[in-house]
Amino acid sequence: MLITDEKIGDVVVLKLKGRLDASSAPKLKEQVKSLIGNDRHELVIDFAEVDFIDSSGLGVLVSSHRSVNRAGGDIRLSALQDRVRAVVELTRLHYVFEIFEDAVTAAESF
Amino acid sequence: MESRQVILKFSNDLDYLRLVAGVSRLVCQAIKGKNIQEDFVDAVELAxxxxCSNAMVHAPYSAPSAEIVVIFQVLQDRLMIQVRDPGPGFDLDHVSLPDFEAHPETGYGIYLIKSMMDEVENLKDEKHHTLVMAKHFLV
Known part of the structure; x- marks a missing residue:
């Protein structure tokens, strides 16, 4: 999985590309941890180019969300493909995360 | 009708998950005359x-050299899949639903498998644990 980041105002948008699974989830966890360490607490994770998520990916989203919340910030999600959205909703995590149609809208919601 | 099967063997390395995903999709897409839709393919891939990741990550005896075996069998009315690993396995009946109020960081895997498939059971012998899953064809 590729992760690129860009800033929209004070918000960091992490753009994921590929599969968020047991193999790639630790990479996202490290990236979020690094951002928290650099005092970046307003994050958007953009799923526009993610076509698969498994339980490990969900777990990293939840743990990252908790870490950012503890630091006083928030993680918001954007552009979930139908398949990914279905898994997020099946596990009720759409009650945990605010989800937006696109990264810009998500960033502007802070 | 004689069943057709595909057998995949690989060592305990999460990098193989992409291979597993690809083979799962190819097996489903190769099934003829059963009205296989995209949601069937997606469900099998996820399950x-x-x-496999459960076998690789959680099985305490899964050394890097441990072999994971996946067997896909196309039967008359369903696709049956066995995932065999050298770990002790777990008791499916004792795996509870995730706590949807607390939103835990782990524990979604078996719930997802059960949600995606029509039948899930596990078998154990002295050396292996095998998760057996099936998804029924619509026609």
Whole structure:
């Protein structure tokens, strides 16, 4: 999985590309941890180019969300493909995360 | 009708998950005359990948050299998949639903597998644990 980041105002948008699974989830966890360490607490994770998520990916989203919340910030999600959205909703995590149609809208919601 | 099967063997390395995903999709897409839709393919891919990563990550005896075996069998009325690992396995009946109020960081895997498949059971012998899953064809 590729992760690129860009800033929209004070918000960091992490753009994921590929599969968020047991193999790639630790990479996202490290990236979020690094951002928290650099005092970046307003994050958007953009799923526009993610076509698969498994339980490990969900777990990293939840743990990252908790870490950012503890630091006083928030993680918001954007552009979930139908398949990914279905898994997020099946596990009720759409009650945990605010989800937006696109990264810009998500960033502007802070 | 004689069943057709595909057997995949690989060592305990999460990098193989992409291979598992690809083979799962190819097996489903190769099934003829059963009105296989995209949601069937997606469900099988997720269930098989979950089962394999579960075997690789959680099985305490899964050394890097441990072999994971996945067997896909196309039967008359369903696709049956076995995921065998050298770990002690777990008791499916004692795996509870995730706590949807607390939103835990772990524990979604078996729930997802059960949600994606029509039948899930596990078998154990002295050396292996096998998760057996099936998804029924619509016609």
């Amino acid at each position: 098989v990948c979950e089962a």
